[in-house]
Every structure is written in structure tokens, then in C-alpha cells.
Amino acid sequence: MATTFGDGTDVHAGAAGEFSLGGDLTIRRMGYGAMQLAGPGVWGPPRDRETALAVVRRALELGVNHIDTSDYYGPHVVNGIIKDAIHPYQDDLVIVTKVGARRTPEKDWPAALKPAELVQAVHDNLDHLGLDRIDVVNLRIVEEGGGLGPNDSIEEPFTALAELREQGLIRHLGVSNVTAAQFAEARTIAPVVCVQNEYNVVQRDDEELLRLCAAEGIAFMSFFPLGTYTLRHEKPAGQDAKVPLATPLDNRALDVVAERHGASAYQIALAWLLHRSPNLVCIPGTSSVAHLEQNIAAAAVRLTAEDLAELDTLQA
Template identity: 60%
Template structure:
């Protein structure tokens, strides 16, 4: 497997699954609205193969992307999988005919989802499965206990169908509850330069050796915040997206990134962000974005 520079260094998920800190999120490989096949299937396959060729060994996916489309693409493009490639998936939602996202957290739904992921990816066990918590309209966080659904996944882990477990869209309390049931190797929550609500959770994960996997790395900026980001990007000779990704990597040593794209050119741009070192004055200005 060729390597694109350092890809941000490595991290051991669960102490045993070594991945580069710059990964790839496959959601955008589905059609518009994360529904149906991609506009260009050959291009989607090319992006996956390019990512792996450049050293990416952490793919984030779900069988409800499409639904089923993205996992089928991953299998088509990459199976038999290269040694060391880690595929992280998530369960807890289902797609409705109106292209909505509804909770699917019953024991039957979660068990079926795990088996769907196994079948469509073509593997005997899933490296990591995240339990996704969200409401009927994909709103989050959702208050309440996750003990019942997380317990279902813990049982499937005991059966050998899942190697490691993670959580997504969770509060600090739900994170603690999950860890009281089974080991948690990663947390996947929204977090970026402009939205720092998960600051304390990022720090906890770093202190305890648990991966924090932020999504939506560039979004929700006010005009003032965007102006600061654009200025910082000019000063380091990079794009705003590259700076936002580099800031996340420097924010915490246990941060793993999964930026998504359906373009090979954009993929290469994202991967290059892993080697962008932000100087102290730029970091200070970026850190101030969250206070504007």
C-alpha cells in the first residue's frame, strides 16, 4: 500500500487497529441526498482506489448510505481488501421512501443492520461499528439512555461479528453509559473550528486514548469567521478546507479525520492537509474563531 507522506501519523483504534489519522468518509459516493447510485460510478470507484493507493487505511461508511449503495461500491472497488485496511461503519438509522433518516434502534433492526453491513462489505467481522443516535428528523443529541441498543451491539461483539464499538451523536453522559457496558474505541460527533460544543469531550478522549472523529469539518461559519479562515489560508498558502482539517489534527492527538469527496482532485487536496503544519500565530487566530 503506497503512502501519501505521513497522513497525519497513526493511531491505534482499540489498541490494535492501526490507522492513519487522515482517513476517508464514503458518504458522498452515493447519489444526491445520499440516495441511490452515484452520478458516475467509475469515478466513485476511482476515488476509493486512489484513497487506498495513497495510504488511506481508515474508511468510514454505513449500509444506510444509499441505502446499500456505498458499501457495495467499496466491495466492488477494493475487495479483496488490502491488509491493514480498516472499515468503520455505523448503525442506528434507516432510510425512508421520502429519503429521510429515521431511528432504527430496536434489537431486530440493529442485528439486521450488522448483518447487512457484513454481507454488502463481504467480511466475516466488522472492524468497528458506531451506534448512531438521532431523532426522526436526524436531530441530535437525543436525550435518554443508550443502554438497550448499545447492549445489543455489545452482544454481537461477544459473538465475534464486531471487533470494536464506537458511538456517534452522543452526549458526555451517553458516552459514559456506553463505556459502562462495553469498551468504546471512538466517538463520532460534529466538531469544527466554528462549532466547539464538544471541546470537553475531545479533551476527555485525548486523555483516555479514545479516538475522536469529527464530521462536518467545514461548515456553519459566520461571515466574520470565514474571513478569518480565508486570511489564515492565504498566510500559509493553503485552501480554507486544508487549514480547517489541519487545525483539527493539531487540536488533539487522538483526532481522526474522515473528510469525504466524490472527486479524485479534491481527495488529493484533503490528504495534503495532513502535512500542513500551522504556525503559532495562525493557530491563535483560528482558535479565536470559536469565540466570535
């Protein structure tokens, strides 16, 4: 089932086009990021579980066949919501999860990159999603809590995941929050089908890595595609949980282009990503059905050369 955008254009997620992961998994380039299905601060159950279930189901109705998740969302909450909402899964659904961090009773996000931690995390994801094999597991490189920095080797943790892939528990591997050198190192250990790094219309530090992935036929999955958060965390006044630090996307050029298309600035930011490179995949997240529909509608926005020229001037 599809909705329409503005002039009546079909906004089914397929309008964004498709990309092949590893040669055997076809995903639509407009996916869904499940992080916000948890409670405030990505901690505990959602305020309204029925709404959370409805968001997941609606995503599939709109043509999404790629869900990005992690068992440390909650923790151990979001994967259960996904399972309860849509299990048994449709044949073409691709579930991508990530490991490499954990949550503490203080609601922090320290690294969990030791082989034993990664093995446990993969098994937790399998159990809570109700799967025998996970389509894609991303190794998220986390520096907090004694993790790894941008100049560190990722050989030990990525090798641990490669061994799980050999055991048949993982179909494909990806990397997340990595440098170009770490990406290259991972590829010497096992095939990499995707890179999941922060990238959006105002944050383009990984431009060269994006181009390299495009040349190699590797998906580049942009997290925080709306430029609304960074990987840094803060504890808002009156809240217990630490949350990603908000950096609102606010730029007059975006507003001008949005007005031209009868869209929102956020929709234009998503449309820009889909125009940027054919291997770029969006995984915007939301806990609202209405917001989900707006995000999917961005796949139908056709930016002009004039639009792209104006937006290409934007960088943080």
C-alpha cells in the same frame, strides 16, 4: 503513491500521524468518509460509478487506511462501491461503519435503534462489504422518527451491539452523535474505542468530550470536519432527496491563514483538526478525485503558533 503540497512536502496520509483503536488497529489520522459516493441526497447510485470507484482506490493509493461508511448511505449503495473498488481488502485497512438510522421511500433518515433493527443493519453491512467481521461499528444516536434524544439512555441499543461483539461479528464498538453522559453509559456496557461527533474549527460544543477521550486514549472522529453540513436535513428545491443542511465555512481568519500557506480554507480547517489533539481523526468525504487529493494534502500543512492563535478565536 503520494502527491506533493505547495513546497513539495509529501502529502501521503501518513503525514498526519497515526492512532491506535482498541490497542490492535492502527489508523492514519486522515481518513476518508464515503457518504458522498452515493447519488444526490445520499440516495441511489452515483452519477458516475467509475469515478466513485476511482475515488476509493485513490484514497488507498494516497495512504488512507481508514474508511468511514454506512449501509444506509444509498441505502445499500456505498458499501457495494467500496467492495467493488478494493475487495479483497489490504491487510491494514480499517473499515468503520455506523448503524442506528434507516432510509425511507420518502428519502428521510429516521432512527432504527431497536435491537432487531441493529442486528439486521450489522448483517447488512457485513454482506454488502463482503466481511465476516466489521472492524468498528458506531452506534449513531438519531432523534428523528421516534429515536433517542440527548437525555435518553442508550443502554438497550448499545447492549444489542455489545452482544454482536461477543458473537465475533464486530471487533470494536464506538458511539456517534452522543452526549458525554451517553458516552459514559456506553462504557459501562462495553469498551468504546471511538466517539464520532460533529466537531470542527467553528463548531466546538464537544470540547470537553474531546479532552476526556484524549485522556482515556479514545479516538475522536470528527464528522462534517469542514463545517459544511450539520445533522439537520432539508429538501432542496427541485430535488426529491433530503440532504444534510449546508452551513458553508466562511471566515476571513481562515482565508488569511490559508493565504499564508498557499492552501485553501478547507485545507486549513482540516489541518487545524489534526493540530488540535493527537486523538482527533478526520474523515472528510468527497466524490471527486481532485478534491480527495486536496483533502489529503491538508495533512502536510504545518500550522504555526500564530496560525493556531488566530484560528482558536473562531467558533460558531
